[in-house]
Amino acid sequence: MIHLTDMEIQEYVLDKATCSPDIVAHMKTCDTCREVAGAYEVLFVGMKAQEAAVFDFDVSALVLRELHRKERKPIPVFAMLISILCAGGCYFFRNDIYGLFTGIPPLLLYFIIVSTAAVALFLLADMYKGYQQKMTILNRF
Numbered sequence: 835m836i837h838l839t840d841m842e843i844q845e846y847v848l849d850k851a852t853c854s855p856d857i858v859a860h861m862k863t864c865d866t867c868r869e870v871a872g873a874y875e876v877l878f879v880g881m882k883a884q885e886a887a888v889f890d891f892d893v894s895a896l897v898l899r900e901l902h903r904k905e906r907k908p909i910p911v912f913a914m915l916i917s918i919l920c921a922g923g924c925y926f927f928r929n930d931i932y933g934l935f936t937g938i939p940p941l942l943l944y945f946i947i948v949s950t951a952a953v954a955l956f957l958l959a960d961m962y963k964g965y966q967q968k969m970t971i972l973n974r975f
């Protein structure tokens with residue numbers, strides 16, 4: 835006989851009304867799973883009966899102070915330096931950069947733009963698919 839998983843038994847103990855009929859039917863017939871469910875009920879009742887923790891200092895002030903401490907970000911000096919160098923380089927080579935695109939035939943330029951857009955779309959779709967798979971895995975737990 836295949837027994838229920840711990841998650842299914844916990845789901846049954848916490849909310850029998852929304853449980854699937856298969857789980858309810860199994861719980862009615864299986865002594866082993868009922869025994870595990872009984873242990874979970876004792877555990878959950880004990881968790882609810884525990885008093886909330888009381889501290890002799892202000893926890894919210896401490897947490898807020900830590901949150902504000904993490905909000906401060908260092909000044910991105912390296913990124914600013916690179917940006918200034920790129921801007922200076924672009925200004926220095928402005929005539930060459932302009933000639934870079936005017937020397938290309940328009941048809942070739944369109945081909946480059948279309949193929950670049952196709953590759954970018956493919957990479958974006960792949961990244962989105964990976965994101966959805968990771969979120970599915972995360973939502974399981």
Ligand SMILES: [Zn+2]
Nearest residue numbers: 837838864867
């Ligand atoms: Zn069982």
